[in-house]
Amino acid sequence: MASNNEDVKLFGIVESPFVSRVEIALKLKGVEYKYEVEKRGNLSDAVIQYNPVYKKIPVFVHNEKPISESLVILEYIDETWKQNPILPSDPYKKAQTRFWSKFIDESVDALRKVISTIDEKVREKGIEEIEEAFQILENELKDKFFGGDEIGIVDISAVIIAYWLPIIQEAFGFKLFTSHKFPKLYNWSQDFNNHSLVKETLPPRETLLAFYKGVYESVNASK
Amino acid sequence: MASNNEDVKLFGIVESPFVSRVEIALKLKGVEYKYEVEKRGNLSDAVIQYNPVYKKIPVFVHNEKPISESLVILEYIDETWKQNPILPSDPYKKAQTRFWSKFIDESVDALRKVISTIDEKVREKGIEEIEEAFQILENELKDKFFGGDEIGIVDISAVIIAYWLPIIQEAFGFKLFTSHKFPKLYNWSQDFNNHSLVKETLPPRETLLAFYKGVYESVNASK
Numbered sequence: 059m060a061s062n063n064e065d066v067k068l069f070g071i072v073e074s075p076f077v078s079r080v081e082i083a084l085k086l087k088g089v090e091y092k093y094e095v096e097k098r099g100n101l102s103d104a105v106i107q108y109n110p111v112y113k114k115i116p117v118f119v120h121n122e123k124p125i126s127e128s129l130v131i132l133e134y135i136d137e138t139w140k141q142n143p144i145l146p147s148d149p150y151k152k153a154q155t156r157f158w159s160k161f162i163d164e165s166v167d168a169l170r171k172v173i174s175t176i177d178e179k180v181r182e183k184g185i186e187e188i189e190e191a192f193q194i195l196e197n198e199l200k201d202k203f204f205g206g207d208e209i210g211i212v213d214i215s216a217v218i219i220a221y222w223l224p225i226i227q228e229a230f231g232f233k234l235f236t237s238h239k240f241p242k243l244y245n246w247s248q249d250f251n252n253h254s255l256v257k258e259t260l261p262p263r264e265t266l267l268a269f270y271k272g273v274y275e276s277v278n279a280s281k
Numbered sequence: 282m283a284s285n286n287e288d289v290k291l292f293g294i295v296e297s298p299f300v301s302r303v304e305i306a307l308k309l310k311g312v313e314y315k316y317e318v319e320k321r322g323n324l325s326d327a328v329i330q331y332n333p334v335y336k337k338i339p340v341f342v343h344n345e346k347p348i349s350e351s352l353v354i355l356e357y358i359d360e361t362w363k364q365n366p367i368l369p370s371d372p373y374k375k376a377q378t379r380f381w382s383k384f385i386d387e388s389v390d391a392l393r394k395v396i397s398t399i400d401e402k403v404r405e406k407g408i409e410e411i412e413e414a415f416q417i418l419e420n421e422l423k424d425k426f427f428g429g430d431e432i433g434i435v436d437i438s439a440v441i442i443a444y445w446l447p448i449i450q451e452a453f454g455f456k457l458f459t460s461h462k463f464p465k466l467y468n469w470s471q472d473f474n475n476h477s478l479v480k481e482t483l484p485p486r487e488t489l490l491a492f493y494k495g496v497y498e499s500v501n502a503s504k
Contacts, residue, residue: 111384111417123373130379137372149360150346156353161334194334 066091069117072261075218076128077116081259087139144211159215165191220247229270289314292340295484298441299351300339304482310362367434382438388414443470452493
């Protein structure tokens with residue numbers, strides 16, 4: 059399912075789960091794209107020009123038209139390439155997937171706070187908040203994937219939980235997401251990470267681990 | 282354009298700009314609905330049951346199916362009642378409106394910080410952040426409305442800027458949004474607030490002013 063006469067580019071950084079979301083969606087759709095590797099802290103003029111508001115990645119460019127914000131990009135991809143839908147067509151079910159994608163983004167905000175603070179209390183409160191959110195997701199998960207039998211936008215949004223979080227918690231030395239605490243969510247994460255098309259887009263574990271060990275050092279160096 | 286055989290309910294609080302978003306969309310669509318008035322700080326069992334994750338309003342219920350989160354509700358309304366679209370049909374233009382609605386929600390978060398802090402520095406920094414965002418919106422506004430000639434989802438999302446903010450800044454005694462600083466945005470706010478269908482959904486100015494004076498007192502009482 060090649061995309062002929064289409065110019066599809068993704069500007070990203072390998073360590074970004076938000077870029078990973080876009081890559082997974084493109085892979086599931088079978089859309090060919092060119093990955094433009096950016097440098098953290100020194101983004102190219104192209105990214106600044108394509109995303110002048112936030113000046114950040116991912117930036118998705120389809121036939122010279124740029125789109126930013128990963129969830130916005132995912133919806134665009136689903137509306138543009140109809141094969142293997144990642145959102146349901148029913149408006150009510152669609153609303154539910156948007157609700158849960160937003161919910162996951164809020165957990166990501168909490169996680170961001172946890173890994174950027176040196177205040178033990180703030181970290182603990184953040185972890186508690188994430189655990190409450192995960193309990194809600196654990197109860198919500200009814201099928202193999204949040205999307206049912208197939209991977210959908212909620213699963214893709216949650217790649218940070220499935221793949222990034224176990225690595226982040228190893229680098230930071232906390233145990234938030236375990237098979238004991240969240241058995242259904244844990245099984246889901248295994249199925250998701252091992253899905254053949256997802257697997258080939260995920261960055262190497264060792265690269266991410268090294269990166270997040272660096273983040274840990276840099277945050278805690280100021281202690 | 283009555284909605285026959287439809288059971289449409291909106292659970293809300295008159296002071297909430299997020300509830301106002303939903304009301305405006307329904308009014309523009311000509312969809313009849315029942316407004317269920319909630320009490321701040323003492324939400325009904327119905328709301329808790331319909332929105333167990335956040336336990337907050339607005340909650341929109343269509344034929345017994347509940348939806349939460351105002352932007353999610355707006356997209357559902359647009360997909361369910363096709364007349365007078367509030368999102369463009371073109372996927373790229375649609376992506377742009379989603380980007381800007383999200384951008385406005387981030388300004389709302391900044392405004393929330395500004396009005397809930399007693400720390401002068403935090404307030405000033407928040408105001409600066411909002412002013413930067415407004416300058417971006419000022420530059421973005423090309424037509425009468427963000428939606429073009431007609432009101433769209435970005436305009437509706439920005440009701441908090443058009444109608445709430447002038448009242449909030451009067452209650453709090455700061456001058457962030459003025460015709461001098463943001464002439465295009467200011468004119469837009471007048472056109473928006475005076476649109477006949479919008480006008481009839483907006484709560485009375487005096488009610489909001491009294492409410493936000495109360496918020497100001499309560500925040501600053503702890504000084």
